[in-house]
Amino acid sequence: MELRHLRYFVALAEELNFGRAAARLHISQPPLTRQIQQLEEIIGARLFLRSTRGVELTTAGKTLLAEAQRILGMVKVAEERTGKAARGQIxxxxxxxxxxxxxxxxxxxxxxxxxxxxxxxxxxxxxxxxxxxxxxxxxxxxxxxxxxxxxxxxxxxxxxxxxxxxxxxxxxxxxxxxxxxxxxxxxxxxxxxxxxxxxxxxxxxxxxxxxxxxxxxxxxxxxxxxxxxxxxxxxxxxxxxxxxxxxxxxxxxxxxxxxxxxxxxxxxxxxxxxxxxxxxxxxxxxxxxxxxxxx
Amino acid sequence: MELRHLRYFVALAEELNFGRAAARLHISQPPLTRQIQQLEEIIGARLFLRSTRGVELTTAGKTLLAEAQRILGMVKVAEERTGKAARGQIxxxxxxxxxxxxxxxxxxxxxxxxxxxxxxxxxxxxxxxxxxxxxxxxxxxxxxxxxxxxxxxxxxxxxxxxxxxxxxxxxxxxxxxxxxxxxxxxxxxxxxxxxxxxxxxxxxxxxxxxxxxxxxxxxxxxxxxxxxxxxxxxxxxxxxxxxxxxxxxxxxxxxxxxxxxxxxxxxxxxxxxxxxxxxxxxxxxxxxxxxxxxx
DNA sequence: TCTGATGATACCTGTCAGGTATCAATCCAT
DNA sequence: ATGGATTGATACCTGACAGGTATCATCAGA
Incomplete structure (x- = not known):
């Protein structure tokens, strides 16, 4: 799994629409579809229920959403803190x-x-x-x-x-x-x-x-x-x-x-x-x- | 930044030697060197002090090590928990x-x-x-x-x-x-x-x-x-x-x-x-x- | 029944991670 | 001193794959 998967997953979980999520990520819709499929394969669980009028989070998806948001937040903090440490600010x-x-x-x-x-x-x-x-x-x-x-x-x-x-x-x-x-x-x-x-x-x-x-x-x-x-x-x-x-x-x-x-x-x-x-x-x-x- | 960077970083921080860390990651040494350089560029700070007999963590590197280990741990937990959620175990x-x-x-x-x-x-x-x-x-x-x-x-x-x-x-x-x-x-x-x-x-x-x-x-x-x-x-x-x-x-x-x-x-x-x-x-x-x- | 929206698929392409070969610098044993 | 061993860095190639375009299948709603 890569952070890319989590970033895409969170975008889709928030938009609940492949097209809009892809636009937000500045990529086109098919790659997003593929990355989400890949993530589901890595996790070994379906994360979204697809339909012709959008997607919906599964139970597993809801669980991952909370975790993914925490992880992405931590990555951001880690980058900032490391930079600060380099500048002697912490x-x-x-x-x-x-x-x-x-x-x-x-x-x-x-x-x-x-x-x-x-x-x-x-x-x-x-x-x-x-x-x-x-x-x-x-x-x-x-x-x-x-x-x-x-x-x-x-x-x-x-x-x-x-x-x-x-x-x-x-x-x-x-x-x-x-x-x-x-x-x-x-x-x-x-x-x-x-x-x-x-x-x-x-x-x-x-x-x-x-x-x-x-x-x-x-x-x-x-x-x-x-x-x-x-x-x-x-x-x-x-x-x-x-x-x-x-x-x-x-x-x-x-x-x-x-x-x-x-x-x-x-x-x-x-x-x-x-x-x-x-x-x-x-x-x-x-x-x-x-x-x-x-x- | 991708999880790959963090995985490689942690391996190197623990081995303190590019060759050994690369072996542990089942890749060769040059790609590891490049990924670490890339990570340093992303963070905007030097993470290791290189010498001819190994490497050493900088202050920034020590900070990132703690963060990276936490993040990678969380990713592992997230995968497990999501799988469990899919199986109705949590x-x-x-x-x-x-x-x-x-x-x-x-x-x-x-x-x-x-x-x-x-x-x-x-x-x-x-x-x-x-x-x-x-x-x-x-x-x-x-x-x-x-x-x-x-x-x-x-x-x-x-x-x-x-x-x-x-x-x-x-x-x-x-x-x-x-x-x-x-x-x-x-x-x-x-x-x-x-x-x-x-x-x-x-x-x-x-x-x-x-x-x-x-x-x-x-x-x-x-x-x-x-x-x-x-x-x-x-x-x-x-x-x-x-x-x-x-x-x-x-x-x-x-x-x-x-x-x-x-x-x-x-x-x-x-x-x-x-x-x-x-x-x-x-x-x-x-x-x-x-x-x-x-x- | 047609239309518009959705997500999925097929296929192409350019990027980049990872490979091999090699270099430069340093340390150590001789 | 000096040659060998060990270190990380660089140059260059290649194959995998992320991301692009075109298109399809499905379905809700007019």
Missing amino acids: GRLDVGIFGSAILNHIPRLLLEFRNQYPEVEIALYPMTKAEQTEALRAHQITVGFNRHVPTEPDIVVETVHFEPLVIALNRKHPLARQKSIRITEIVDEPLILYPRNTRVSFAHDVLNLIRSAGGVPNVVQEVTDVVTAIALVASGFGICVTPQAASSLKLPGVIYRQIKADPPPGIELACLYRRNDESPILGAFLDIMRRLPPA | GRLDVGIFGSAILNHIPRLLLEFRNQYPEVEIALYPMTKAEQTEALRAHQITVGFNRHVPTEPDIVVETVHFEPLVIALNRKHPLARQKSIRITEIVDEPLILYPRNTRVSFAHDVLNLIRSAGGVPNVVQEVTDVVTAIALVASGFGICVTPQAASSLKLPGVIYRQIKADPPPGIELACLYRRNDESPILGAFLDIMRRLPPA
Whole structure:
């Protein structure tokens, strides 16, 4: 049996007249007669009762009509869905995220993707950087987000977003009068380090920055969250280096200053995916990611 | 798109190798290559990633695979179901029944039909004889059962079952010594008539029998149910003419005797259906009905 | 009885599915 | 490196068959 048989059958079942059905199918009447006869032979049952003033469905014909309409509908849906899948408009995007990475750029990105591809399901999996690489290789996730930038041959690492670091300091601090501050100017300053006890974070970058400027980090306090860190700055405990996003946290007595350096120190949010991944959903996602304007 | 495309696609998606898939389909490899290319053109999307050591499904291909398998499954089911419908193995049989008619032959018949055609749903509608004819014409029922035998040009009436009438009488009655009794012998006997107040019943037949034998019915009591009638016979009120089925009701002092006549008087259970009804379910039902041995 | 509508049949033709032969690309064993 | 084996793609031919035209048989209705 071929879909042609079903298409012809449905047309005839709806018109109940060979001539009209044939016209609707843009063929002549004899081929339609033959195809219907053939279908009846394939099924092994008479589907129509013919008379000189039209045709009528048999019980078997009525049964097949319902089935045929469902099948033809499914074929249409299958064509559309397959096309959509090819264009990345349906399916699922599995995203590996690394804890705090979700706080900055990513929500906007996912929101934009969801708006443009509403039929793509987005699944988020919190996992470490090592787990992300592994999960990518095992096809458990399609993209991973991470701050770190490792280099693996089969995994592409693409920078999504660069967020400069800023220095938070008390308004009474002498350096507060400057628009921007050099790292060398703060090497001896009492430092509030955040976050603490986290395996990989920009805290390491901050310490390295100071060391490479020839200083010895003078950590007076380690805290787990950025709010506490800034509160300590407000109280005059010391200064704190944070991502720029934290500067939206306005506490009395705290001001934020850019770091004067070339290139400016900052943290990079990177996106990881398989080098040979041809998935149209990934393509669509990367496309949006690359086009998304910075906040 | 044709089912051929889907069949070939599924074979290739499962084998992931043109040569093997072609062998499975009993065709050679080049036509398969061409049909798959054609399908990709119809869908407007690449379905396979080819390499020199086999093929791999794309995202679109994976989507289509699921759809195609469902569609091909449905086609198979549609063929089977249509064939079954043609053979009367699925569908519904709507039966009109007339009150007490259900008590005798019909349960056995319906049970036998259900055993042979378990996938046919049986619906019973109690209705009068007039309603049955009407319901048949309106295609609300497929068969009706009735005691009466009207003659309508478009409705076929077929006798299902003939049940002889028997005479119930007290063991002390003089006629009780005979094996069988003539109608002429009971024309003057006190008669217990049952059922009463029923529009169409064998009670009329009983009265007509007596009248045509030259008697005047001597009705001493009318009762609504057969148990009361037989109880009155046991008490010696009179005799009663009942369908043979009632003789299973054994009360002390009551004996049943056949009626000697040619043809023997009795009641006919008839089956009604539309003369032009070609429904295979009806055909199957009538077939079973005609073959069913008497109780 | 004639007419117009219906579906079926006979026969022709062009398309296309499927065949064979062969190629190009890649991998693997030597 | 290199030849053989394996993969999918291409070129070209052929036969089956879908679809065309012409026509028939049947039957309802005027």
